[in-house]
Every structure is written in C-alpha cells, then in structure tokens.
Amino acid sequence: MSKFSQCSVRNRLLAALPADDFARIRNHLDPVTLNRSDVIVEANAPIEHVYFLEAGVTSIVTRTVRGRRIEIGLVGRDGFAGVPVLLGADRTPHETFMQVGGSALRMRAEAFHQALEQSPALQKLLLRFVQVFHLQTAQTAACNGSQKVSRRLARWLLMCHDRLDGDELPLTHEFIAVMLAVRRPGVTEALQELETADIIRTERRNIVVLDRRKLEETAGDAYGVPEAEYERLIGPFR
Template identity: 40%
Template structure:
C-alpha cells in the first residue's frame, strides 16, 4: 500500500480488545465491518441441523474476516467469532470497498489472500473427513500458535470441541495424548506449546499444505517458533 492508503486506514480503523466468543458476523445478516486481527484468532463456524458445529476457517494477522465484502456480497451462511482473545481493528464495509476500489495493491493482496483462504477451507474439509481427532487437534493448535504472540493461549475443552466439531470427551483424549508426549501442557483452560517441532510431527500433513500455500500466494514467510 502507498502512503495515501495507509493514511486512509489510520483515519478509519477502529481498534479494540476482543474477548473469546465475541460474535463478529452472524449468518445471513448484513456484514457491517471487516476485521483485521493483530494477535487474536478468529474462526468461521458452520452449524448443521441438530446444532452441531465445526470450524471451517481460521483467520489471524495474515488476513482478514469479512472477505465476502471484497467479493461483493453482504451476507454469508456462516458465523464468525473470536476464538482466542486479543487485539483487532475493524473497518466499516463501505470504507473497505472504497479502499479496495481505488488501490491496485490492496486488490492484488486480496485476490491472493482469497485463493489462500479457499485452499485452507478445502483442506480443512479434507482433514475433518480423513484424519483422527488427535491429528486434527495438533493441526488446529499449530494454526493457532502461528497467529498469537505467545506460546500460551487460553482455550477450554468446550471451545476446542466446538471448533473441531467433536464431543468434549474426544478432545480430552486428544489433548491428553499430546500432553503425555510432552508436546503441550493444558491447565485450567490454558494451553502451552512446549515442543513445536514435535507438534508438527503429530499433526497430519494438512497443516504444512495450507501453510505452504499461504507463503506461496502471499509471498511472505509465516511466523514460526520452531526451535
């Protein structure tokens, strides 16, 4: 972005702290804002008949929530909420459209980010069908770890089960396997990543496939705390 675009953002962004569980975008309702996480993590959730839920997309400081505005749509059938608490900025939808319409650099990034995010969503669907709960849990923890600024983040069993679309008992077993292997600790809703490399080895290959695609399309090295 050039200096004019940055000045526009500084004048129109609204920054705030968001707690876990905060609803940003409701399904089938008009999207009023787009959101840019700084150190929090945002999830896109689908709900099926009977009330079961599963996360289909994860967003952190590599991207934005509310991509439908860029795609000229006002509403989507999914719910967008804060997964891990932290700081985030929001921009009114009309201001975002104004910026995207006039900035070639912004449009280029958003086109590439859209492709990367679609790759994540499609790989998540594959992962949910093909891999075990403990592999999926490891993948999810890695994706979250990439997007926060600490090795420790707050997450309850209930919320992790909500994200993975499984029963709490399944999450308890999966987290126990990872903890027994010395990869994480899990106490009172706080997860600490102890062995990043080991966690990658415990995950399915979906994590690396998505990460590689983001780095290729966005031409940037995603943050890593390996070693």
C-alpha cells in the same frame, strides 16, 4: 486523524501494503478491542464492518440443522474478517466470532468498498489472502474426513500457535470439541496422547505448547499447505 503509522500495525496484510495504499485507508481504520466470544460477523445479517486482526483468533463457523456449530476456518493477524464483502456479498450464512480475545483495526464496509475501487494493490493482496483461506478450508474438510483426532488436534493447535504470541493457548476442551466437530471424550483422549509425549501441557482453560517440532511431526501433512501458500503469495506467516 489516525494516530498510528503503518510500521506500528501488526496485521500482516496491512503491513504488506504499499505505503501509498495504506495511507489512503489509514484514517478509516478504527482500533477496537475484541473479547472472547464476541461475534464480529453475524450469520445472515448485513456485514457492516471488516476487521483486520491485530491480536487474537477468530473462528468462522457453520451451524447444522440441529444447531451444532462446526469450525470451517480461522483467522488471526494473518488476515481479515469479512471476506464476503470483498467478494461482492453483503452477508453470509456463516458466523465469525472471537475464539481468543484480542484487537483489530475495524473499517466500515462502505469505506472498504471505496478503498478497493481506489487501490488495485489492496484488492490484489486481499484476493491472494482469499486463495490461502480457500486452501485452509479445503484442508480442514480433508482432515476432518480422513485424519484421526490427534492429528487434527495437532494441526489445529499449530494454527492457533501461529497466530498468537508465546506458547500458551487459552482454549478449553469444550471449545476444542466444537472446533474439531468431535465429542469431548475424543478431545480429552487426544490431548492426553500429546501430553504423554511431552508435546503439550494442559492446564485449566489453557494449553501450553512444549515442543512445536514434535507437534508438527504429529500433524504431518495435515499442516503446512495453506501456510506455504501464504508465504509464497503474501510474505512471512509467523
């Protein structure tokens, strides 16, 4: 018997479910700890579980023919990992791994399918999240193709800040370079630009957000569209 109640979950999708629908799936949710770099959805392999994040941040990445990884989306406690299962697929060419360690409520794919059949409310809620995630990936593509690195960096830091507690983001220059699809010197220059403006402070393997308002101003219209859609369709984002 599951030992947690709906009021104790931190995942915003599970918290938004009607109580009866949450009760149907509660005993199929297993708490798991996830470490940084853990792969929770392997590329081109059967997806055995979906993960409702409680803490931490996942990155969904694609690989180029030369093996370079590029982030196409990220998810935290606002959503879940394993979207292809919801859409009727059993695998995906994209990999999902933990960029910041945390925890999740894990559900076997078979139980997830059954829950979707029994709960129209669950299916509707998760499809709304897919709409938000689609906007996020579209925004990422638009930003990567049209925005300078400092603005893309500001947007990405805001997205991580939204999904983590406090103002410290445990991220390295190398990791950010992978996520933004730019070379490390470009990341270092952009971080220095934000630090000089007293928007962030960089530490070893850590970035501290000092002024979120200024960070939002730097990101400009690169940030905010998916977040507003989340609040319209699902509820409070942060």
